[in-house]
Amino acid sequence: MAGARDRARRRELWAKALITGAAMAVLSSTFLLFAYLLWEVLPLLRPARLRPLETVAVKGSVFAFPGELPGSFWTLSQEGVVRVRPQGEAVRLPQVAPPLTAAIADRWARWLAVSDAEGIKVYRVSLRPSFVGQERQLKLRLSSPFVAAATEVKLLAVGGEATPLVLGVRGGVTYLWRAQGGSLEAVVLSSQEGHAAVVNEAGDRVWLASDRQLTVWDGGGGRLATAPLLAPATVVTLLLGDLTCLVGDRQGNVQAFGLFQGEGGNFLLEGFATFRGPGPVLGLAPSPRSKAFAVLRPGLVQVDYLTSGKVLAQHAVPEGARTGLAFAPRGERLLVTEESGGAHVLAADLGHPEATLGTLFGKVRYEGYRNTTWTWQSTGGSNAFEPKLSLVPLIFGSFKGAFYAMLFSAPLAFLAALYTSQFATARLRQWVKPVVELLAGVPSVVVGFVAALVLAPWLSAHLGAVLLALFVLPVTLLTAAWLCELRPRPWQLRLQERWERVLTLGLLLVGLGIVWLFAPGVERLLFPGGLLEFLHTRLGVSYDQRNALVTGFALGFAVLPVIFTLAEEALSNVPESLVNAALSLGASRARAAWTVVVPAAAPGLVAALLLGFGRAVGETMIVLMASGNAPVLSFSPFSGMRTMAACIAVELPEAAYGETLYRVLLLVALLLFAFTLVTNLLGQRIARGLRRRFGVAR
Amino acid sequence: MSENVRFSLQNLTCAYSGQVVVRDVSLDIPAAGVTAFIGPSGCGKSTILRCLNRMNDVVPGFSLSGRVLLDGEDLYGDSQDPVLIRRRVGMVFQRSNPFPTSIFNNVAYGLKLHFKLTRAQLELEVEQALRAAALWDEVKDRLQAPATSLSGGQQQRLCIARALAVKPEVMLFDEPASALDPVATGKVEELVMDLGRRMTVVIVTHNLAQASRVADRTAFFLRGELIEFNRTVALFTNPQRPETEAYLLGRLA
Ligand SMILES: Nc1ncnc2c1ncn2[C@@H]1O[C@H](COP(=O)(O)OP(=O)(O)OP(=O)(O)O)[C@@H](O)[C@H]1O
Ligand SMILES: [Mg+2]
Numbered sequence: 001m002a003g004a005r006d007r008a009r010r011r012e013l014w015a016k017a018l019i020t021g022a023a024m025a026v027l028s029s030t031f032l033l034f035a036y037l038l039w040e041v042l043p044l045l046r047p048a049r050l051r052p053l054e055t056v057a058v059k060g061s062v063f064a065f066p067g068e069l070p071g072s073f074w075t076l077s078q079e080g081v082v083r084v085r086p087q088g089e090a091v092r093l094p095q096v097a098p099p100l101t102a103a104i105a106d107r108w109a110r111w112l113a114v115s116d117a118e119g120i121k122v123y124r125v126s127l128r129p130s131f132v133g134q135e136r137q138l139k140l141r142l143s144s145p146f147v148a149a150a151t152e153v154k155l156l157a158v159g160g161e162a163t164p165l166v167l168g169v170r171g172g173v174t175y176l177w178r179a180q181g182g183s184l185e186a187v188v189l190s191s192q193e194g195h196a197a198v199v200n201e202a203g204d205r206v207w208l209a210s211d212r213q214l215t216v217w218d219g220g221g222g223r224l225a226t227a228p229l230l231a232p233a234t235v236v237t238l239l240l241g242d243l244t245c246l247v248g249d250r251q252g253n254v255q256a257f258g259l260f261q262g263e264g265g266n267f268l269l270e271g272f273a274t275f276r277g278p279g280p281v282l283g284l285a286p287s288p289r290s291k292a293f294a295v296l297r298p299g300l301v302q303v304d305y306l307t308s309g310k311v312l313a314q315h316a317v318p319e320g321a322r323t324g325l326a327f328a329p330r331g332e333r334l335l336v337t338e339e340s341g342g343a344h345v346l347a348a349d350l351g352h353p354e355a356t357l358g359t360l361f362g363k364v365r366y367e368g369y370r371n372t373t374w375t376w377q378s379t380g381g382s383n384a385f386e387p388k389l390s391l392v393p394l395i396f397g398s399f400k401g402a403f404y405a406m407l408f409s410a411p412l413a414f415l416a417a418l419y420t421s422q423f424a425t426a427r428l429r430q431w432v433k434p435v436v437e438l439l440a441g442v443p444s445v446v447v448g449f450v451a452a453l454v455l456a457p458w459l460s461a462h463l464g465a466v467l468l469a470l471f472v473l474p475v476t477l478l479t480a481a482w483l484c485e486l487r488p489r490p491w492q493l494r495l496q497e498r499w500e501r502v503l504t505l506g507l508l509l510v511g512l513g514i515v516w517l518f519a520p521g522v523e524r525l526l527f528p529g530g531l532l533e534f535l536h537t538r539l540g541v542s543y544d545q546r547n548a549l550v551t552g553f554a555l556g557f558a559v560l561p562v563i564f565t566l567a568e569e570a571l572s573n574v575p576e577s578l579v580n581a582a583l584s585l586g587a588s589r590a591r592a593a594w595t596v597v598v599p600a601a602a603p604g605l606v607a608a609l610l611l612g613f614g615r616a617v618g619e620t621m622i623v624l625m626a627s628g629n630a631p632v633l634s635f636s637p638f639s640g641m642r643t644m645a646a647c648i649a650v651e652l653p654e655a656a657y658g659e660t661l662y663r664v665l666l667l668v669a670l671l672l673f674a675f676t677l678v679t680n681l682l683g684q685r686i687a688r689g690l691r692r693r694f695g696v697a698r
Numbered sequence: 699m700s701e702n703v704r705f706s707l708q709n710l711t712c713a714y715s716g717q718v719v720v721r722d723v724s725l726d727i728p729a730a731g732v733t734a735f736i737g738p739s740g741c742g743k744s745t746i747l748r749c750l751n752r753m754n755d756v757v758p759g760f761s762l763s764g765r766v767l768l769d770g771e772d773l774y775g776d777s778q779d780p781v782l783i784r785r786r787v788g789m790v791f792q793r794s795n796p797f798p799t800s801i802f803n804n805v806a807y808g809l810k811l812h813f814k815l816t817r818a819q820l821e822l823e824v825e826q827a828l829r830a831a832a833l834w835d836e837v838k839d840r841l842q843a844p845a846t847s848l849s850g851g852q853q854q855r856l857c858i859a860r861a862l863a864v865k866p867e868v869m870l871f872d873e874p875a876s877a878l879d880p881v882a883t884g885k886v887e888e889l890v891m892d893l894g895r896r897m898t899v900v901i902v903t904h905n906l907a908q909a910s911r912v913a914d915r916t917a918f919f920l921r922g923e924l925i926e927f928n929r930t931v932a933l934f935t936n937p938q939r940p941e942t943e944a945y946l947l948g949r950l951a
Contacts, residue, residue: 426758577795581857584753585808585864586785595807600798 037670044663048303048312048351050334052344056085059341063103063112066328066335066345067138068129073328073335073343074140076103080116084127084138093123094144106159106199107237107286108329112142113158113166120153120177120184121145122164148177148184156208157236159199165219167197167206174208176221187221196236198245205259207245209233214247216259216269227257227269237284239291239306241384243368246293248281254295256306260370272365275304275311283325285334291367291386292350294334296325301336301346305353307366307386312353317344352660360391360664376631376642378651378661389664391671393631397641398672401623402616404552404637409560410609417567417608422579422593433568440561448625451554456545456626463543464531465519469512476511480504535638543638546628551641554626555616563612570604570687571597607683614679618672620645644668702729704868704898705750706767712745712922715759720745721922722764731914732894734930735902738945742922743902747870749773750900751787752780768868785812788866792873794853796845796860801837804845804856808864823863831859832889851882858889869893871901875908887912906946910934918942 054071058064061075067084074084080096083089093114102115105125112123124143129136146164153168153175163179167189174194177184189208197208204219211232216224231249238245245257256273275295283296291306302314317336324337327348334346358364363372366388374392379385420432459466484500527534535541574597582592598605620643623629628640629650648665655662705727712720720742727733735743748754749766752773766773773783785808796804805824809815815823824841828834833855837848845856854874861869871890875883890912893899903909909916910930917927918941926933926942937943 575795577791577793578797579756580753580791581795581797581860582807583756584751584784584789584791585811585861586781587808587811588781589756591811595811596797 034670034673037666037673040666041663041670043658044352044355044660044667046351048353049347049349050301050303050313050315051347051349052315053333053347054345056343056345057341058337058343061341062100063105064324064335064337064343065105065109065326066333067127068329069136069138070333071345072138073345074127074138075343076100076112076114080114082140082142084140087137089138089140091140091142093121094142095147096121096145102153102155104155104158106157107326108288109326111158111160111164113155113164115151115153115155115168117151119147119149119151120155120166120168121147122158122166122184124164144182146179146182146184148186150175150177150186156194157197157199157206159201160203160219161201163203165199165203165206167194167199167208169193174210176206176217178219189217189221190215195233196247198236198238200238200242202242205242207236207238209236209247214245214255214257214269216245216267225259225267225269227271230255230274234281235284237286237293239286239293239367240288241291241367241382241386244291244306246284246286248284248295250280252277252279252281252297254281254284254304258368270370273306273309275309277302283336285325285327287327287331287348287350288329289331289383290350290353292353294325294327294348296336301325301334303334303348303350305350307364308353308356308358310353310356312350313348315346318342352663354387354660355389355664355667359389360667362390364388364390374633376647378664379654387661389660391644391664391668393633394642394644394647394668395671396633397627397631397647398617398643398645400548400635400641401551401555401627401643402613404548405555405559405616406609406613407556408552409556409563409612412556413560413563413608413612414567414605417564417571418593418598421568421571422597423589433565436561436564439557440565442557444558444619444621445625447554447557448622451550451557451622451626452546455553456547456550459550460532460543460545462519464523464527465515466549467531468519468522469515472511472515473508476507477504480507483507541636541638544628544630544640546626546640548627548637548639548641551623551627552637554622555619558619558622559612559616562615563608566608566611566687567601567605570601570608573604574600603686603689607687610679610683610686614676614683617643617679618645618676620649624649644672648672703727704729704769705900706770707746707749707764708767709764710746710749710762710766711764712742712749712754712760712762714757716761719922723919723922723924724764725917725924725927727898727900728915729898730894732890732899732901732912734909734913734916735900735919736904736906736909736916736945737919737925739904741919743919744872746919747789747872747900747902750868750870751784751789752778753784753789755780785864786866787868787870788861788864789870790854790857790861790872790874792876794850794857794877796848796853796856798846799844800842801845801848801856802841805860805863808860812864827859827863828856830862831855832885833859849882851878851885854878854882854886855889858886862893866897868898868900871899873902873904876904883908906934918945920945 058075061077063076064073066073071086074082076082078100079098080093080100082091097117100114100116105112109125112125114121123145126141127138130139150170153170156167156169158164158166166177166184168175172193173188174190175186176189177186192210194208194210199206206217208215213226213228215226218224229247229249230253231251233247233249235248243258247255254275255271257269257271260268260270262268277297279298281295281297285294287293292303292312295302295304299316299319300314301317303312305312318338326335332348334348336344363374365372367386374390375388376390376393377388420429480503483503523531532543535543578596578600579592582596623643624646627646629642629646630640631642632639648669652665655665703726707723707725710720710723711718723746737743754760797807802824805827806820809820809823825834833852836852848856875886887908890899890901913930916930916933918925920941926939937946
C-alpha cells in the first residue's frame with residue numbers, strides 16, 4: 001500500500017522534472033541562439049584601430065614600401081640597391097647609374113621609377129612570397145629598365161599595365177613618357193607645372209593636379225575633363241577600383257572626384273566629397289582591401305572611409321614624417337616613412353567600415369553612383385567591388401512579401417473561419433478543420449516549387465484573366481448573397497443552408513466560366529499588343545515572372561492555415577450565449593456574427609493576423625523559390641523582392657566566417673529573430689487576454 | 699378562457715434529432731399578466747419557451763409539429779421572419795449574458811439594430827430602458843464602464859433592460875433568478891411582476907415559491923406533457939391532478 005503510493009509519488013516527481021527540464025531546455029536554447037547571434041554581430045561595432053608595431057631605421061634610403069609578409073618591407077638606397085627586410089636580401093637595380101636623385105612607385109609598388117645620373121629608368125617590380133626550404137620569404141624580381149634620357153626631372157607618377165607611363169616635370173613643363181620598345185618617348189602634357197599625379201592600373205587614364213585644377217587625360221595624352229580645386233594640390237591617388245580620385249591640398253582638404261560619362265559621350269569630372277583636416281596633406285594611400293584610405297598630415301596619420309565619410313582611426317606620428325605612406329599588400333599594415341630615415345610600421349585594423357548604422361539603414365551615395373540609394377549588393381565581380389549592405393531593401397522585401405501574402409490570405413482565412421465557426425453545420429466543420437491542417441502540412445519546398453515552376457509562368461500567360469477574375473468573383477458572390485436574401489426563408493435551417501451553398505458555388509463556377517471564356521477577348525480588345533506589353537510600354541511597369549503576386553499567393557497558402565486555425569478558435573470561443581442574446585434582440589444570424597462575435601473575438605483575430613504575419617516574414621523556402629530574389633525597392637505587385645530570410649539562405653553559405661558580410665547576415669538573422677519573437681509574444685499575449693476574458697465556459 | 703389570448707399552442711410536439719421532448723401540448727397564454735412554467739428538470743419548459751420566439755431555429759436537429767399562434771398568426775408560417783418575431787418577443791436567459799462592451803452599448807445594441815436614432819434619442823431610450831429595469835440609479839454614473847464590472851444581479855437586470863429597449867410586446871424569462879442571491883432575486887421578481895402589469899410575461903422557474911409570488915397563472919409540465927394549467931392560486935391550493943400534487947409536495951424530483 002505505502003509502496004504503491006511511494007511509487008506513484010516518485011513517478012509524479014519524475015514527470016515533473018522531465019517537463020520542467022524540457023521547458024528549461026527550450027527556453028535556454030532560445031536564449032543561447034539569441035546570445036550567439038548577438039555575439040557574432042557585436043564585432044560590427046568594433047572600432048578601427050591604428051597601433052604602432054615597430055620603428056625601423058632606413059637611413060640613406062630614398063624609398064620604402066611594406067611587403068606582403070608580416071614585418072616585411074623593402075627599401076631602395078641612393079646607390080640603387082633594393083634591400084628586402086627582414087631576410088636582408090640585397091639586389092642592385094639593373095643598369096643603374098647612382099646616385100639616385102628621386103624614386104617613386106605606383107600605389108601597389110608594381111612599377112618603380114628612378115631618376116639617376118643618366119635619366120629616368122622604370123623597372124617592373126615583383127615581390128612575391130615563396131618558400132625557401134621551410135621558410136616563407138619574399139622573392140624580389142626586377143625587369144630590365146625602360147629608359148628615358150631626361151635628367152633633372154621631378155617625378156610625379158608611374159603606372160600602367162603591360163608597359164609603363166611616367167609623369168614628370170622639367171623646366172616648369174609637365175611631360176608624359178610612354179614606352180616605345182625599351183625606351184620612353186616624351187609628350188608634353190601641359191605647359192603648366194603639375195604638383196601631383198596618378199596613373200590608373202589599366203594605363204589609360206592619367207590624373208594630374210596643378211595649382212587650381214584637376215585634369216584627366218587618356219593614355220595617349222588626350223584631355224578628357226577638368227575640375228577646379230579648393231587649394232594647390234600636394235598629393236593625388238586613386239582609390240581601389242580606380243573610380244575615385246583623391247586630391248590632397250596644402251590647406252588640409254582631401255577632395256574626392258569621380259569621372260562620369262555624360263549624355264553625348266563627353267566626360268564630366270565631379271567632386272562629390274571633401275574630407276577636411278588640419279595642415280597640409282603630406283601623403284595619401286588607398287587601402288588595397290576597401291574604400292578606405294590613409295591620410296598623412298603633420299604629426300598625424302588618419303584612416304578615412306569614402307562611402308560613410310567617417311574618420312575610422314587616427315594615430316600620432318613624429319612631425320618629420322613627410323615622405324612616404326603606404327599600406328601593405330593585404331591592408332593590415334601601414335608604413336609611414338620619415339625624411340630623416342625612420343620608418344614607422346602601424347598595425348591597421350579597420351574593423352567593418354562598410355557596415356555602419358548609416359550604411360545599413362540610411363541612404364548612401366556609393367562610389368560611381370551619382371545619387372544616394374538604398375542598395376543591397378553584397379558581392380561583385382572583382383576584389384575592388386564595394387559591398388553595398390543596405391538592409392532597407394531586405395526589410396522592405398520581407399514586409400512586401402508578407403503584405404501581399406496577407407492581402408491574399410487574411411480575408412480568405414478570416415471569412416473561412418467566420419463561416420466555419422458561425423454558419424457551417426457540424427458535419428462540414430468536421431471536414432474543414434482536418435483539410436486545413438493538411439494544408440498546413442504541405443512542405444514549403446513543394447509550395448515554392450509549384451509557385452515558381454507552375455504558377456509563375458501560368459500567371460504571366462493569363463494575367464488578364466486573373467485580373468478580370470478579381471473583379472468578376474466579388475460581383476458573383478455579392479449576387480449570390482443578394483439572391484439568398486431574396487428567397488423567403490423556410491424555417492428549417494438545414495434546408496436553407498444547403499440551398500445557399502449550392503447557389504453560391506454554382507454562381508462562382510458561372511463567374512469563373514465567364515472569366516475563362518471572355519478574358520482573352522477582353523484582353524485583345526483593350527490591349528491589342530497584349531497586357532504585359534501594355535504595362536511595359538505605356539505604364540512603364542516591368543513584369544517579372546517571379547513577382548509579388550506569385551509570392552503573395554504561395555506565401556499566403558502557407559500562412560492561411562495559421563490564420564484560419566487561430567481565427568476559427570477565437571471566433572468559436574465566443575460564448576454561444578452572446579449569440580443567443582443578439583438573436584433574441586432581433587438580429588439575424590449574420591448580423592449577430594458580425595456585430596457580436598467578431599468584436600468579441602477581435603483580440604484573437606488580431607493575434608491570428610500577427611502570428612500569420614510573423615510566419616510570413618520568417619518563411620524562407622517559398623520566397624526563395626518564388627520571389628525572384630532581386631533586392632529591389634518597388635511596391636509593384638509585378639516586381640519581385642528579396643526578403644531577409646531568403647537573403648540569409650542564399651548568401652550565408654557563401655560568406656566567409658568573420659567577414660563583414662557574414663556578420664551583417666547574422667545581424668539580419670537577429671532582426672528577423674527579434675521581429676518574429678515580438679510578433680509571437682504579442683499575439684500570444686493578446687490571445688491569452690481574450691481567453692481570460694471569457695473564462696473557460698462557453 | 700374568455701380573456702385576450704396572446705399565444706395559442708395547438709398540439710405542439712418538439713423533437714431534437716427525432717427524439718420527442720415535448721408531446722402534444724395545447725395551451726392558451728393570455729395577453730395580460732404573468733404566466734409561469736414549472737416542472738421537473740428536463741420536462742421541456744425551456745424548449746416550449748423557445749418556441750415562442752423561434753429561438754429553437756438555430757438549434758441543429760430541432761423539429762416541431764403543431765402550431766404556435768401569436769395574436770392569431772402562425773409563428774412558423776412560411777412568410778414569417780424570425781428576426782421580426784424576436785423583436786416582438788423579447789427573452790432573458792438563465793445566465794446573464796451581457797455583451798463584452800460598455801453598459802450603454804449593451805442597452806443600445808437592439809436600438810441600433812432596428813432604429814435610426816440620433817445620439818440624443820439613443821441616450822434617452824437607453825435611460826428609459828434602464829429605468830424600466832430599475833437599474834438606472836445604480837449605473838447612471840458609469841454608463842461607459844464594461845458591463846462585466848456589474849454584479850450578477852445587476853447584469854441580469856441589464857439584460858432585461860437590453861431586451862426592454864426594443865419595446866417588445868412579450869417578455870420571456872428562462873429561470874432569470876436561478877443564479878442570484880435572495881436580494882437580487884427579489885429585485886428581479888419585482889421587475890417581472892411590474893412588467894406583467896404592462897405586457898405579456900412568461901417565466902420558467904424551478905422555484906415554486908417564486909412562481910406563486912409572481913405568476914397569475916401557472917402551467918405544470920411533466921415529461922414533455924402539459925399536466926395542468928390554472929390560475930396560480932388555484933393550482934397551488936387545489937391541484938386537480940395527482941401528479942401536480944405530488945410535485946408540489948416534493949415527491950416528484
Ligand atoms: N439542444 C438540444 N439538443 C438535444 N436535446 C436537447 C437540447 N436541448 C434540450 N434537449 C433535451 O430536451 C429535453 C427538454 O429540455 P429542456 O431544456 O426544454 O428542459 P427544461 O424543462 O428546461 O429543463 P431545466 O429545468 O433543467 O432547464 C431534455 O431531455 C434535454 O435533454
Ligand atoms: Mg430549462
